[in-house]
Amino acid sequence: MTGDRFLLPEHRQIEVETPSGIHSWNLIDRPGTDPEAPVLVCLHGNPTWSIVWSRLVSELDPRYRVIAPDHLQMGWSKAADPHTLRPYAQRVEDLTGLLDALELSEPVWLVGQDWGGAIAMGWAVAHPDRVAGMVLSNTGIAIPTRRTAPRLIRLAASPLIGDLLTRRTGIFVAGASRLPGLGLSRDQRRALAAPYTSAARRIGVAGFVADVPFTGDHPSAAVIAEVAERISDLAIPVRLLWGPKDPVFDDSFAEDLRGRFRDVQLHRISGAGHLAVLEASIADMVHEAIGEAASPARGQVIADAPPVPLWSAIDARAADPTPAICDLAGDEQVSFAEFAERVRTVMAHLQARRVAAGDRVAMLIPPGVDLIAVVYACWRLGAVTVIADRGLGLGGLGRAVRSARVDHVVGPTKALVAAKALRWAPGAAQIAVEDLRRSAPPAKAAPNPQPGDLAAVLFTSGATGPAKGVRYTHGQLSAQRDALAATYAITEADAFVAAFAPFALYGPALGITTALPDMDVTAPATLTAAALAAACKKVSASMVFASPTALANVLATAADTDRSAFGNLRLVMSAGAPVPITVLREMAALCPNAQLRTPYGMTEVLPVADVDLVAREGVGAGRGVCVGRPVPGCEVVVIPVAPAEPRICAVGETGEVLISAAWMSDGYDRLWHTERRARGASPLDFGPDGTGARWHRSGDVGHLDAHGNLWIEGRVAHLIYTAQGPVTPVPLEIAAETVADVIRAAAVGVGPVGIAQVVVVLESATNTTQGAAPLEVRDAVRAAIASATANYPDGPVSVAAVWNVASLPVDIRHNAKIDRAAVSAQMEQVLSGASLSRPGRSRRLVRGR
């Protein structure tokens, strides 16, 4: 957020004659280049003025005409009757007068923030045929249930103090631009307050606050209540763009509105606050909201046969005394029969606590029998499990739970206390997991959830940015279970060790015995060979699922371990992060009868492709990491990253990897815009005009070879745009890692897009100093990269600098995914001679280890 972004759009004045006199309206009127495109009417709130739309106006596609008036008595607009209080109904009427006078081509799109949103809703209800759609931001039409009126506004509306805050002093005006959020520049804050320099000029500000109907007998209360009732009749599309940090119109208002409209989508703008429309860039979202409405509705994917429910295997083995789950960390073991009984008990308790179908239930339970039982009980009841990866850390966990807006929180008492203290789920019912173990009356019969019903919202730790909630329906999870079973030929005869927490949940669905090894699942590197051997022995395991980091530690501690326990393993599967081939080779030696398989996929869709060690050795070296062929039922195509025309890449051509599968997640939770960007109807129908949801944009770049193998070359966000064209990082890193002494390498770009320079940053086995790598290493790395890229169409890749660091920043969860964005930012600093301005800054390339 910088001052130079803040451009004052052109304002003009028009006079509108009314029975009460001539109003003088001040408004932004930006002409549009396309007379066919709808006109946007943007309505500001209190205590701002049309300037709050300046960022939208400057960034929005030029084809739209944008009208943004100052309400009468606000900004630079003057009412004919300057001292008359203008209640809500009057303001809606004022808008009619203005829009009639402007003679716009209708229907228009209304964009409203704060009070502007309420006026937009009122106007839409009064003139449904004149409105094409609405974009609403941090506004409301009724106080949501479970919430009292915002304290800040109640204070501002109290008779004496309120007048002092809102009219007689500029405190309310100044405060409004200093609320929590992404922050505004000084220029922006000044501009927002510019019209409100004296008490006389703040009459409108005070009037708006006085118009908030806290009591039923308030003159505006009945009018607003009627609008709140009637907006559900509107058939128009409504998009909610929300700043979740807003202390006034918080998430509960977004939820309230979401429940009122028929065609509604919510996008929470992470970090933004009350003035999200100015704090963040919303132009693309507004543009796409209009584009989406203009194109046909998204198609629903319907599976051929109804999927087998997730709990079927549990029911089928309800009398089976063989072990279902052996938790060696929590020292607890249950048979299939006991587990089925446990699920029924939990269901009964949850029913007693009024957990209903569709309710969202946050799981704060550590991995173990309890967690698995509660998850299946929720699924059976039709409740939605909200599960956050513990690798997110406390802050990330809180953000995740808060953004999912859960109805219930289940966890150990300790976790519940923390959740309450940190206000993760205000208003949600708390359920202590200890209580769920007590005996209970039989569960009442509950209708089966349907395949299209939501089953889970999963938050996993991404390499960067806040975690996104990924929605899965029952049908999608069932399909995922079936895909795993088919890919790995899993039958009831199998038993597996789940050293990778997410997979522990699949045991009961797959109907196989699951062992959780004695380890801290939040820290994969705590899995020792002895713990893995004990778990394998306990259940005579035929399969192990573990993250690469966990396997690396198993190998490091394997010296004195009894290897006989590994003899029974037919499959070792490792996922979650790139798996070094050396780890697989050593594992193969440790488990002589096991296939070493690595699936490729992501939280949004897994598995996508799969390869075993033998096949990977067979394909040899190539551009990137070979992740194998797509698994049956999963389609993969590659499209150019920035094509002039949509097209599919030729064999061997690098581009973004797109995926389609029945087990693909439903979308992103409360991130309408993110979901829109990530999903398309076909590989050629992505982006602002795409609709439908059959294809997922992975954000990975790679290519398909002539044998149908998929090769991953990095992330779209980590492409290095050099003067010779975009360069993918992974092939360069693989080449650099062939140089002796190099443990790990990151290839990043510095400098502007289009002329970026490639920089290779190294972790060395022997050299932990920070700075240019020694001459021999530089030469060797450059030579390795030149030879690996010799066949690139634009010639071999030239490396501007080969830099040595003590350690590269990696993700907490896998200790493997390099945060290239952070490395790039650091190298920008270092290679600009950052030490000139900030001594010592260049030394801080260490994180996460």
Place this chain on the structure above:
Amino acid sequence: MKVLVTGARSALMGQIAAALIGRGDEVVCLQRGPAEFNGSDSATQVLGDIREMETVRTAVTSCDAVIHGAAKVGVVGSWEDYRSINVDGTTNLLTAARDIGVSRFVHVSTPSVAHLGEALVGGAADPAVVRAEGAHYPRSKAMAEELALNANSAECAVMAVRPHLVWGPGDTQLVGRIVERARAGRLVMVGDGSALVDSTYVDNAVSAHLAALDALVPGARCAGRAYVISNGEPRPVTELIEGICTAAQVPFSPRRVPVRVATTIGSVVEKLWPRLREGEPPITRFVAEQLATAHWFDQREVQADLNWRPEVSLAEGFERLAQWFSREACR
């Protein structure tokens, strides 16, 4: 084409003259003493001072084009010297060129005319800035470049080329000094040498000037503009210096001097040195800044406008430099 090359006693201008002769152009040289370069026998040499209008007219007469590289460089000398040679000298050449009807005028400038001390990452050739204060060289060259570009007209196309950190065999400015100091164990590195900087292998600087001459016709896109030219392969400063030392087979073990110390010393030395000692000082503020901040440039536009590509990569350049040093050692 008959081309006047001024300042042909410098390594770069001499090689430009040699390359022009090599491709069959007729060359006239103007400099104070006899210049020696490959084929200098077949060039017409005019000896004299560019501050004297008559000498300049004599040299320009009958030429089709001018590459003006004569200048007073370094930090030693009075402002009057810098101004009269770099500014008045350029005025004389521009005036003579216009009067005589020369249609192409390539002004050899320097990136320092637009260098204000901050990092330039993928920068463009910003307009020259004439500072009221500061070192004489960049200030006088900034004034000269302004004059030159303002003289661009429909009859006489003028452009400025700013070669960035030229080095190569026989270069006494950069290579010579680094090697001399490294040999004496007096090599100093400002900061940690991490700043990414552009440099230009001398053969590429030569080919760029020839390409400029060819592309420059009245009304051409490059007319009236300034371009920074480089190899387009920025490297950390430390890597360039180590590369030069390695090529010369001298030890690379610089003493490190903090950036602030270096710039401070540089400013003081710049002021005092001319009064105390002969020759060029060990460090100036400009050099200290150049060594401590990134400056590399977007080469797309210049490569397109001049239809030019650097032919010799840095790696190849260092190779050639090493060969040259071993031949020198054998002599």
